[in-house]
Amino acid sequence: MDPGTDSDSKNLPCRIYPVAVLEGHSDRVWNVAWNPVQHLIASCSADKTVRMWSYSHSPNADYPSGDEPTPCVFTPATEIATGHRKTVRTIAWSPSGKNLATASFDSTVSVWERVPGDENGEELGEWECLSTLEGHENECKSVAYSSDGNLIASCSRDKSVWIWEVQPDADFECLSVLMEHTQDVKCVAWHPQEELLASASYDDNILLYVDDPQDDWFAFTTLSGHTSTVWSLAFSPCGSMLASASDDRTIRIWQRYPKPPVVGANQLVRVGKGSTAAEGEWKAAFTITNAHERSIYSVTWGKTPPGHSSIGASENDRGWIASTGGDGHIKVWNISVDGDRNVSHRLVADVADAHGLVDVNCVSWSPLEPGILASAGDDQKARVWHITRNSETN
Amino acid sequence: MSSSTPWNANPVIQEVTFKSKTRQSAAEKRRATIASWFSLESSDDDEGDIAEDPIDEEEIFDLIRSINDPEHPHTLESLMVVSQKQIRLKGNLLEVEFTPTVPHCGMATIIGLCIRVRLLRSLPERFKVDIIIKKGTHQSENAVNKQLNDKERVAAALENPNLLEVIEQCLSSADA
Numbered sequence: 316m317d318p319g320t321d322s323d324s325k326n327l328p329c330r331i332y333p334v335a336v337l338e339g340h341s342d343r344v345w346n347v348a349w350n351p352v353q354h355l356i357a358s359c360s361a362d363k364t365v366r367m368w369s370y371s372h373s374p375n376a377d378y379p380s381g382d383e384p385t386p387c388v389f390t391p392a393t394e395i396a397t398g399h400r401k402t403v404r405t406i407a408w409s410p411s412g413k414n415l416a417t418a419s420f421d422s423t424v425s426v427w428e429r430v431p432g433d434e435n436g437e438e439l440g441e442w443e444c445l446s447t448l449e450g451h452e453n454e455c456k457s458v459a460y461s462s463d464g465n466l467i468a469s470c471s472r473d474k475s476v477w478i479w480e481v482q483p484d485a486d487f488e489c490l491s492v493l494m495e496h497t498q499d500v501k502c503v504a505w506h507p508q509e510e511l512l513a514s515a516s517y518d519d520n521i522l523l524y525v526d527d528p529q530d531d532w533f534a535f536t537t538l539s540g541h542t543s544t545v546w547s548l549a550f551s552p553c554g555s556m557l558a559s560a561s562d563d564r565t566i567r568i569w570q571r572y573p574k575p576p577v578v579g580a581n582q583l584v585r586v587g588k589g590s591t592a593a594e595g596e597w598k599a600a601f602t603i604t605n606a607h608e609r610s611i612y613s614v615t616w617g618k619t620p621p622g623h624s625s626i627g628a629s630e631n632d633r634g635w636i637a638s639t640g641g642d643g644h645i646k647v648w649n650i651s652v653d654g655d656r657n658v659s660h661r662l663v664a665d666v667a668d669a670h671g672l673v674d675v676n677c678v679s680w681s682p683l684e685p686g687i688l689a690s691a692g693d694d695q696k697a698r699v700w701h702i703t704r705n706s707e708t709n
Numbered sequence: 710m711s712s713s714t715p716w717n718a719n720p721v722i723q724e725v726t727f728k729s730k731t732r733q734s735a736a737e738k739r740r741a742t743i744a745s746w747f748s749l750e751s752s753d754d755d756e757g758d759i760a761e762d763p764i765d766e767e768e769i770f771d772l773i774r775s776i777n778d779p780e781h782p783h784t785l786e787s788l789m790v791v792s793q794k795q796i797r798l799k800g801n802l803l804e805v806e807f808t809p810t811v812p813h814c815g816m817a818t819i820i821g822l823c824i825r826v827r828l829l830r831s832l833p834e835r836f837k838v839d840i841i842i843k844k845g846t847h848q849s850e851n852a853v854n855k856q857l858n859d860k861e862r863v864a865a866a867l868e869n870p871n872l873l874e875v876i877e878q879c880l881s882s883a884d885a
């Protein structure tokens with residue numbers, strides 16, 4: 316069966332059209348990440364390398380009727396032989412788009428920068444390792460930059476979450492080692508605006524952390540409810556909700572409800588200049604049961620592309636979640652929240668066998684191109700998709 | 710990896726059956742008979758038939774029955790750790806249940822990993838495989854099951870050279 320064909324989803328409002336197949340890795344692709352500023356996408360693999368492709372918008376503006384246009388054309392850009400001794404599991408771009416962090420099963424995180432190619436600094440050269448962050452005792456599973464690029468979080472099978480400060484001169488100082496999970500930590504994710512960190516674990520829990528400026532980083536909330544390993548986390552673009560995906564085959568939505576601020580070790584915690592990172596109470600809002608038929612490995616949350624309707628009133632729209640996992644499906648859900656904070660969801664698109672008959676490990680919305688999604692699979696390929704109106708139902 | 714005191718010093722061993730070979734020749738006879746009935750050209754079609762012959766529980770059992778136990782010079786079949794009855798196949802979903810020889814067996818994770826690696830290397834990629842300990846036969850069965858079915862943990866374990874060496878030793882007889 317060709318990847319990307321689906322026979323069950325013809326009645327959904329949108330369809331998932333294949334745009335590109337990014338080949339080159341020689342082992343399963345674990346993760347894929349879009350550069351937030353440049354037209355560049357990176358992937359990482361069990362083959363210990365990172366590959367990058369650049370893309371441009373397709374010049375072809377005439378779409379034959381019935382055919383889907385190809386919005387972007389991808390060309391291979393770079394291959395980084397990272398020097399990691401084992402699988403590269405996760406990659407993360409800095410918000411400036413200039414740096415890339417790689418998390419590896421060899422227990423280290425490396426941070427990369429592209430050196431200027433010539434004396435004027437105009438042509439860009441090779442990717443060079445700025446620094447290697449050591450300290451984890453065994454496999455690193457995930458790495459992420461905070462929204463302002465000042466902090467990096469990493470996590471590992473050693474049950475810990477480390478927070479590092481990004482300093483000038485390629486110096487990275489470890490600010491905190493958080494040992495609050497009781498098992499392997501699978502994923503870390505930063506809030507889109509505030510200095511608030513979430514972590515997901517094999518212990519079935521999600522923890523939220525903030526910094527007490529007079530003391531240390533600490534976990535102020537445990538989000539329990541999943542009945543098996545939590546693989547992946549994604550904050551909503553508006554920052555008031557968090558989606559989690561689990562081996563228990565559910566996607567859970569957690570929401571921040573108004574409440575007095577968090578009390579830390581030194582009484583009231585105010586982060587930054589009147590920041591509200593620690594305010595509000597995070598609680599379970601909704602569970603999408605049987606979202607997939609096997610373990611769900613990845614969830615990503617992006618804005619609803621322009622021109623697409625939402626479930627209710629447009630001011631209630633909170634964007635699109637994409638999810639994927641061991642059942643080989645990529646699914647897209649529209650989320651909306653009404654005035655009473657009731658969350659509703661609707662499946663808007665579904666593609667089966669997205670990477671053929673093998674697992675899909677990661678999905679990620681493009682931050683620059685509406686409706687464009689990348690995925691990484693056990694077929695050794697990364698793929699790019701366009702989710703748009705189903706011409707047969709609309 | 711050495712263990713001076715085995716987890717199970719006195720394993721119970723059963724006689725191994727040799728059904729697989731008789732079944733193989735029976736299948737060949739069946740194909741030849743059908744081919745002659747329909748006057749089919751036997752040369753190319755035989756290979757096509759063999760490729761399309763659906764994999765069943767017996768073939769899966771044949772893949773894992775002669776994996777060596779990590780501690781004793783016996784196969785998983787003769788130690789009654791695996792059996793054909795404990796293999797459940799439904800479409801592309803495969804569940805393999807195994808029974809450690811004693812409830813405190815510290816080798817349970819390694820045995821499960823050996824089964825997983827053997828199947829990973831032998832089965833078409835369309836199979837989704839779950840490996841579980843028979844309920845009630847091991848004191849840490851939930852913890853072991855969770856590890857054996859976490860693909861990231863399995864992948865990382867297989868990048869550990871010491872662990873991989875132990876697994877390869879157990880598989881060496883099965884691969885022969």
